[in-house]
Amino acid sequence: MAKKAIDKSKNKVPLSFFKVAVEHMVEGLWVGDKDNKTSYVNPAFEKIFGYTEADWQGKHSYDYFDEKNREVIKKQNEGRKKGQSSRYEVEVLTKNGESIPVLMSGAPTPNGGTVGIMTDLRFLKHLEKSEQEFKNFAKFSVDAMVCMDTEGRIQEWNVGAARMFGWKAKEVVEKNIRVLSASKEKDEYEQLMKEATEKGFVRNHETLRVHKNSSPIEVSLTLTALTDKNGELWGYSAVYRDITTQKQWEKDLQDRYQKLHEAYVEMGKMRRYMDYLEDTLELAVDKPATTNIPRYITTAVLMFSWADAVVLRRYDEKKQQLVLQATAGSTLEWETKGNIPYKGSLGEQCLKKKQALKILDVTHDGLYKTPGFARKNNLRSLLLLPLYVQEKKIGTLSVYISPEKNMDILDHEFLPIFAKQASLILSTLQVS
Numbered sequence: 001m002a003k004k005a006i007d008k009s010k011n012k013v014p015l016s017f018f019k020v021a022v023e024h025m026v027e028g029l030w031v032g033d034k035d036n037k038t039s040y041v042n043p044a045f046e047k048i049f050g051y052t053e054a055d056w057q058g059k060h061s062y063d064y065f066d067e068k069n070r071e072v073i074k075k076q077n078e079g080r081k082k083g084q085s086s087r088y089e090v091e092v093l094t095k096n097g098e099s100i101p102v103l104m105s106g107a108p109t110p111n112g113g114t115v116g117i118m119t120d121l122r123f124l125k126h127l128e129k130s131e132q133e134f135k136n137f138a139k140f141s142v143d144a145m146v147c148m149d150t151e152g153r154i155q156e157w158n159v160g161a162a163r164m165f166g167w168k169a170k171e172v173v174e175k176n177i178r179v180l181s182a183s184k185e186k187d188e189y190e191q192l193m194k195e196a197t198e199k200g201f202v203r204n205h206e207t208l209r210v211h212k213n214s215s216p217i218e219v220s221l222t223l224t225a226l227t228d229k230n231g232e233l234w235g236y237s238a239v240y241r242d243i244t245t246q247k248q249w250e251k252d253l254q255d256r257y258q259k260l261h262e263a264y265v266e267m268g269k270m271r272r273y274m275d276y277l278e279d280t281l282e283l284a285v286d287k288p289a290t291t292n293i294p295r296y297i298t299t300a301v302l303m304f305s306w307a308d309a310v311v312l313r314r315y316d317e318k319k320q321q322l323v324l325q326a327t328a329g330s331t332l333e334w335e336t337k338g339n340i341p342y343k344g345s346l347g348e349q350c351l352k353k354k355q356a357l358k359i360l361d362v363t364h365d366g367l368y369k370t371p372g373f374a375r376k377n378n379l380r381s382l383l384l385l386p387l388y389v390q391e392k393k394i395g396t397l398s399v400y401i402s403p404e405k406n407m408d409i410l411d412h413e414f415l416p417i418f419a420k421q422a423s424l425i426l427s428t429l430q431v432s
């Protein structure tokens with residue numbers, strides 16, 4: 001028996017070992033007596049929460065918590081009196097009043113006190129928040145975001161992907177990503193994945209993909225290789241941005257510049273915009289062939305303002321209509337719109353108030369009657385100028401610009417001046 005006692009004593013760990021362990025652990029350690037007053041804290045506790053020995057000595061455990069968390073501690077202390085250990089999350093107040101989330105592991109001591117080990121959760125909480133924010137971003141992003149394994153089988157499929165390609169997540173998960181490829185792009189993924197594996201990513205690769213209904217979609221693809229902490233490849237992420245509209249806009253923009261070029265050829269080498277005042281006054285006095293004047297007015301506005309399209313309408317009091325007179329910078333299709341009712345129109349508003357009316361986005365404005373037509377012609381913003389002389393309504397002058405243009409165009413200081421000149425000359429035509 002004596003020998004066994006000696007052997008057992010040899011296996012005891014010296015108290016100095018525990019002291020070193022406690023003083024060098026990264027978790028905060030708090031020890032309280034039977035009255036829940038602080039009797040010891042380790043250096044990590046002091047560092048995390050900012051207390052010195054003078055601060056914590058004899059401090060009651062409840063003083064480390066706000067009212068909400070104090071109730072949690074009280075409940076745990078009741079269990080501690082019964083000899084129960086527990087593990088729970090709580091927030092501890094630092095010396096300067098900051099609230100720090102911790103994972104608390106509490107246990108009763110032989111003398112009726114409590115020992116608590118506190119793991120700082122700030123970094124983990126930050127990671128959780130960042131991860132949740134990323135998940136929300138990925139889930140609701142307008143771009144299509146897809147995750148695949150190394151074989152190209154789809155593992156994750158966000159709302160943007162469902163909206164862009166028409167497939168629901170449950171329809172495509174575990175299918176190969178090539179389901180999105182047009183016939184001639186089927187083998188493209190092999191090269192893209194190889195490049196992404198070697199470089200880490202393929203960025204802004206413009207290509208063609210297909211919708212569930214087989215319609216083509218022009219996309220910009222960014223493919224990223226996904227690796228673990230050891231650098232082992234475990235999959236790929238693909239982000240698709242639909243550039244179909246962008247490509248169409250680029251084409252439309254090219255077409256519009258061509259039309260502008262033709263307008264330059266038609267007008268010749270025009271003088272600076274102030275010269276138009278002289279020209280309109282001369283027209284009003286000399287009264288040349290009236291059939292060319294509306295066309296002259298729209299072309300002049302297009303030239304000096306750098307707008308994308310200009311439409312001139314004459315007010316017909318008898319028919320209560322705004323009659324199309326001339327257009328510039330737009331397609332011939334515009335003329336199929338014909339006349340529009342005056343009553344309830346934007347033209348009625350600006351003529352009654354004798355004030356210009358500006359709409360930043362006609363495609364989403366309830367007062368604008370033909371948003372689909374404007375969208376088709378890539379026209380976004382409108383400046384509607386009233387044409388009148390004293391109380392006589394002459395008509396309206398509509399100045400449109402595309403999304404690519406600077407909004408300052410609609411604030412061109414010469415536009416209202418030229419509109420007044422146009423009103424004068426058009427009124428003389430009506431009188432004659």
